[in-house]
Amino acid sequence: MLSQTLAITFLLFIGIFPNPDFKDNNPTYISSIDPISVIYDGLHTENGVLPSKEVFTMAIQGWYKMKENLKSKVLTVIDFSLPSTAKRMWIIDPEKGQVLLNSVVSHGRNSGDLMAKTFSNVPESFKSSLGFYKTAETYSGKHGYSLRLDGLEKGFNDLARDRAIVIHGADYAREEFAKSVGRLGRSLGCPALPSELSAQAIDLIKDGSLLFIFGKDDNYLAKSSLIKA
Structure with missing residues (x-):
């Protein structure tokens, strides 16, 4: 459960103002709060690994702008x-201040080897695309249980x-593969x-959550x- 400070900060961030009795009716205290910093600092994760504050800030800015159009308030962050x-994907519940899942994730084979360096929105480029996506429906395909994504940024995804x-899911995206090859396999x-x-x-992110x-x-x-305040 959110601490009182984090809860009040979250309400400030989404535009709902708290009871003026908070912190002895001190408006200076409330106005001095940096909502994103408090949310970030309050995130709880079992392994202690978080996305960088820079990347989290971009993600939460987009989440704030898009949240009214989302069925789920869960936010997924991937840092290519x-x-x-590295475990460079985080599934986060901003409202509860929790990291629900942290995992490795593969990028497109033409984006790079160990590092993803180039990105594309072009069909058959076999590159990863940057930006915000809305998760859609699930289906069963050649890789089994899968989740469709709708890109929200024109020209990028x-x-x-x-x-x-x-x-x-893919066996080439497992950590054991990376240990033997020196990197994950690529999609x-x-x-x-x-x-x-x-x-x-x-199952955590399907049907209308935001992915960055x-x-x-x-x-x-x-x-x-979307990444700017």
Whole structure:
């Protein structure tokens, strides 16, 4: 459960103002709160590993702007500036201040080897696409239980459904594979998860939650309106 400070901060962030009795009616205290910092600092995770504050800030800015159009308030963050051997995907419940799942995740084979360096929205590019997605329906395909994604940012990921960019499980996305090869295997552009975790992850985020994929790409960082306050 959220601490009182974190709960009040969250209400401030989403535009619901708290009882003025909080902190002895001290408006200076309330106005001095940095909501994103308090939410970030209050996140609870079993292994202690969190996304960087920079990436989390971008993700939560987009989440705040999109939250009224979401059926689920869970937020997924993928940081492709980290190597594929790192646990660079987080499923977060911002309202409860909890990290629900932290996992490795594969990038597209033409985006890079250990590191994802280039990104594309072009069909048959076999590259990962950056930006915000809304999770959609589940289905059973060649990779088993899978989750469709709808890209929300024109020019960056809006062709995701046409490209069949989905979340699915894969043995090449398992940590054991990375230990033997030095990196995870790569997909055709999908954020592929370890086969033993994919169903759990899909059930946490399916049917209308927000997913954010970050990468070091100057064009995206300059042009995306969702990552800015």
